Each structure stands twice: as structure tokens, then as C-alpha cells.
Amino acid sequence: MAVAKIELRNVTYLYNPGTAFEKRALDDVSLKIESGEFIGVMGRTGSGKSTLIQHFNALLKPTSGMVLIDGEDVNADKKRLKRARQKVGLVFQYPEHQLFEATTLKDVAFGPMNMGLSVAEANERAERALEMTGVEAKYYEKSPFELSGGQKRRVAIAGVLAMTPSALVLDEPTAGLDPRGRDSILENICRMHREMNITIVFVSHSMNEIARLCQRVVVMDGGRELFLGNTREAFAKSEILERAGLSAPQMSQVMRKLKEKGMDAPIDALTSEESALALAPMLKKR
Amino acid sequence: MFNVSIGQYYPVDSIIHSLDPRLKLISAFCFFILLFAIPNFWGYAVAAAFITALVIMSRVPLSFIFRGLRGIFAILVFTVIFTIFFTPGETALLSAGIIKITAEGLYMAARILTRLTLLMLISSELTLTTSPIQLTDAIEFWLKPLKKIRVPAHEIAMMMTIALRFIPVLLEETEKIIKAQKARGADLDTGGLIKKAKGLTPILVPLFVSAFRRADDLALAMESRCYRGDVGRTRMKTLAFSKTDYIAAAVLAGFVILTAATFAV
Numbered sequence A: 001m002a003v004a005k006i007e008l009r010n011v012t013y014l015y016n017p018g019t020a021f022e023k024r025a026l027d028d029v030s031l032k033i034e035s036g037e038f039i040g041v042m043g044r045t046g047s048g049k050s051t052l053i054q055h056f057n058a059l060l061k062p063t064s065g066m067v068l069i070d071g072e073d074v075n076a077d078k079k080r081l082k083r084a085r086q087k088v089g090l091v092f093q094y095p096e097h098q099l100f101e102a103t104t105l106k107d108v109a110f111g112p113m114n115m116g117l118s119v120a121e122a123n124e125r126a127e128r129a130l131e132m133t134g135v136e137a138k139y140y141e142k143s144p145f146e147l148s149g150g151q152k153r154r155v156a157i158a159g160v161l162a163m164t165p166s167a168l169v170l171d172e173p174t175a176g177l178d179p180r181g182r183d184s185i186l187e188n189i190c191r192m193h194r195e196m197n198i199t200i201v202f203v204s205h206s207m208n209e210i211a212r213l214c215q216r217v218v219v220m221d222g223g224r225e226l227f228l229g230n231t232r233e234a235f236a237k238s239e240i241l242e243r244a245g246l247s248a249p250q251m252s253q254v255m256r257k258l259k260e261k262g263m264d265a266p267i268d269a270l271t272s273e274e275s276a277l278a279l280a281p282m283l284k285k286r
Numbered sequence B: 001m002f003n004v005s006i007g008q009y010y011p012v013d014s015i016i017h018s019l020d021p022r023l024k025l026i027s028a029f030c031f032f033i034l035l036f037a038i039p040n041f042w043g044y045a046v047a048a049a050f051i052t053a054l055v056i057m058s059r060v061p062l063s064f065i066f067r068g069l070r071g072i073f074a075i076l077v078f079t080v081i082f083t084i085f086f087t088p089g090e091t092a093l094l095s096a097g098i099i100k101i102t103a104e105g106l107y108m109a110a111r112i113l114t115r116l117t118l119l120m121l122i123s124s125e126l127t128l129t130t131s132p133i134q135l136t137d138a139i140e141f142w143l144k145p146l147k148k149i150r151v152p153a154h155e156i157a158m159m160m161t162i163a164l165r166f167i168p169v170l171l172e173e174t175e176k177i178i179k180a181q182k183a184r185g186a187d188l189d190t191g192g193l194i195k196k197a198k199g200l201t202p203i204l205v206p207l208f209v210s211a212f213r214r215a216d217d218l219a220l221a222m223e224s225r226c227y228r229g230d231v232g233r234t235r236m237k238t239l240a241f242s243k244t245d246y247i248a249a250a251v252l253a254g255f256v257i258l259t260a261a262t263f264a265v
């Protein structure tokens, strides 16, 4: 499968320019997302995360600056724009609100059909995508409106995945789900990353999710890119989190408390497994 | 994406914005009637001067006002052309076959053009400077006397408030759905009429579903806060006339008298 590199050069975006409602949602953002990486986007409400990711597949055109996918300017012409939309799949917040077809399978096949595939091919891709997102075959011919919230969300994600993008951008894919639904969707996303070898851009309000899944993160604040780099580094620098109005993931908080109490705890540990491994020898020594 | 400035509130601080909505509504109403009654040029001159003053005082940029009127522009042009060619009259200025341009026709067209422009200006001035909520409050106030003949004034106002309140929400929702379907490769801009109409299904179905979901949620929320219509309901913000409102009312009365005086000229 093709690889997708996403690059933004000095992108600024204004909503409603030239009116009383003008809003600078992105301010001179430059970043590079390598192919095949799992990158997180975080920041407080209104910091511009959703605006940022809509530039990745040319749904929004920068007021100034440039968006490059695999080195091509996506807004240069219609052909490139179309290609960008196929290469970079975007799953919006609450994507289940966009279902419309009579059956689940048809809804998922909507994207592939738009790419000009035959019905048989489109259905085949839809089935593969549904399988990948963990929707059971018995639901394929059911109306998507009859499914549960979590299942609807999987169908909606499959709808984007069925276009076989080489990068998948997900805007808070776990918002409003119960813990079990959350975990299993995350697991599915990890599986796509692993098995299909696609780039994942993951927007989340949950520091724990980001800490667990992402190698690198972008931290947004007031439309500006506050930090781009290693997840570990981001969570170890408390001043970054503080400025962005975020709190460290639970594990970092626990480790920091232990350190304050005089223990040589690893404050840059991101998951419970990691800290357990580091702490176990110390506890044994006692 | 959606430029619907008619009926859109433009939030800035100005004297006009701060006036009592009841006064603004009744003034606009008086103005409509007056515009149709004006018999001569001087009346229009006074009216135009008055509206110009209003527009300046309201601090809404001219470009914003006219952008909203773009949609009605075609109707305006059509009406004027129609009037010029099809008004019967004595003094023919130009005639070619059945087409005849008369002095009466030109005069009539100028009059209609002025009248319609002023009408549109005054109504957009009203909606640009008055928030929808204030406007419905005013409507409810003026409809109250009709309650005696069983007109459900409160319910009408509530329905309007809700409808107005949800227009931006639905527009936003539409935009979001369009984007989501575009992300799935939906092509909404090209193709013939039938293809375009078919392309609307992926937009309209989710839109209706979400509209019904919202309506349900809202009904539930209102009911669980014991909303049961007008009975025994008091207001959180009661409208009250301020000093500026009295002055404005006086200015308005002066304007009406002045215009009426021009009738006699």
C-alpha cells in the first residue's frame, strides 16, 4: 500500500474572514507527519484540532500556507484534491451522525462507489473494512439506524476505511462511548495501524489514550502548534501541558508523586506496564 | 459557505442595537405602511434620508447589508424591467413594434425601485440589529391583544424562537455532513441536475435524522423543566423602555409627521 506523508507549511486559517465573526483558528502551523507513524493531536477545547485535521484532506483550504501530501500541493487542482481525499481518510467527531443508506453494507460501500469501483468490488472492500472494524456479518444487511451507538461508530469508521486510505485521521473516535466500547475501538485502530501499515492521526482529549498509543504528539494551543515531538518528552515537560491547559496522564502523575516521596520513579513512564517494570526491582531490593 | 445575511443578526454595539425591540418592530411596521402611502418625490427623499441615518447609526458595514440583499437583486431587476416595458401611458419616448417606453413607465419604475429598495433596507436593518430572541419577544408583545380571540400568541412566539434558534445549528450540521460525505468522495458540484439531486440523499437523510433527534431532546428537556406553555409564566428579562427609547420614539413620530407633511406638497 502507498505511503502518505502529510506536510503543512505555514498554514493559517481564518473562519469567516472580513466579518465580525472572523476567527483565527490556525496560526502559522508547520508540521510534518511521516508515513506509517501513529501520531496524537491534543489541546484544549477550541484550540484548533478539528480545523487542523480538516486541512489534511483538503476539506478546508488554508487562508495562507500550503498543505502537501506526499510532496504534492493538494489544493493545486481538482485531480490532486480528489487524490488527497482518497489517500487521507478523515473520520469526523461523532461520525455515526452521517450514516444514511438503507443497509450497513451499502453505507460503507458509498465511498468505494464514489471512487468509481463496480458494485461487486465496492461491496468486497466494504466487507473487508467492516471486518477490520469488528462489525459482525449478521449486521451487514440491517439498517445502520438499528445498530447500537458503538456499532454505528464502527460502521462509520469502516465507511472511511473502505476507501483504502493510506492515512487515517480520527477526530475523537472514542467520545461518548462506554469503557468497553472505547477499548475495543482503540484496539481496532491499533490493528489497522499494524496490519494495514497505515498512518494514523489520532485526536483525543484523553491523555491516557494518547500516552498508550502514540509515538509522537502535536500539542495545539489557541491555533498555534505548541509542541511537536516525542510523546514521552511532551508528558515529561509539565510546562507544556500546563500552558496547553492539559493534565498529565494518570501514570505520569503517580510517578511524579512517588518521586516527590523520594523514590527513584521513572517520571517519563507512559503506561502501567512500563512503570511496573521499572518499579519492581526497587521494591524487591527493599 | 452559507451567506444568508437577511434575517441574520450582526452583533455590534450601537444605539440602534440597544433600542427596545418592541419599538423597532412597530417602527418598521409603520414604515412599511408609510412607504406605500407616499405619493411624491419629497416623501421618498425624507424616507431615504431617514434610512440612511439609521444605517449609519447601526454601524453594520454596508457590504454586509448588501451581501444579504444579493438574492433579491434579480427580482428587483425583473420588476423594474417589466414595469418600464409594460406600463401603459400617453407620452411615448421610444417605440418599436409592441415595445413602447413611456414617461409614465419610467416614472413608475423609478418609484417601484425606490420603494422596494427602501423596504428591503428597513427590514434588513431590523433583523441585523435585533437578535432573533428579542424579535420574537416583540412579536409576542404585539400579538398579545389577539389572545382574546384565541390566537396562541405565546406558542407562536415560542415556535418562532425555536425555529430561529435552530437555523444556525442546522446550517452548521449541514456543513458538517457535507464535509463528512465529501471526505468519502461524494462529488456534489459536478454532473447534471438529476445526478446532483441524487447526490443530496447522503446529506438530507442524516440531516433529517439529526433534526428529529434534536427536536426529541429539546421536547424532553423542556418537559422535564415543567414547561407547559404560557400559563403562569414570568420572564427572566422583562422589556422596559429606557430614556433612549423615548427619544427614539419621539424622533420616529417627528419623521412620520414630516413625511405626512410632504404628502401635501
Ligand SMILES: Nc1ncnc2c1ncn2[C@@H]1O[C@H](COP(=O)(O)OP(=O)(O)OP(=O)(O)O)[C@@H](O)[C@H]1O
Pocket: A015, A016, A023, A024, A025, A043, A044, A045, A046, A047, A048, A049, A050, A051, A052
Ligand atoms: N465553522 C466555524 N465557523 C467559525 N468558527 C469556527 C468554526 N469551527 C470552529 N470555529 C472556531 O475555531 C476555533 C477552533 O475550533 P476547532 O473546532 O478546530 O477546535 P477543537 O480543538 O477541535 O475543539 P474541540 O476539542 O472542542 O473539538 C474555535 O475557537 C472555534 O470557535
Ligand SMILES: [Mg+2]
Pocket: A049, A050, A051, A093, A171
Ligand atoms: Mg474538535
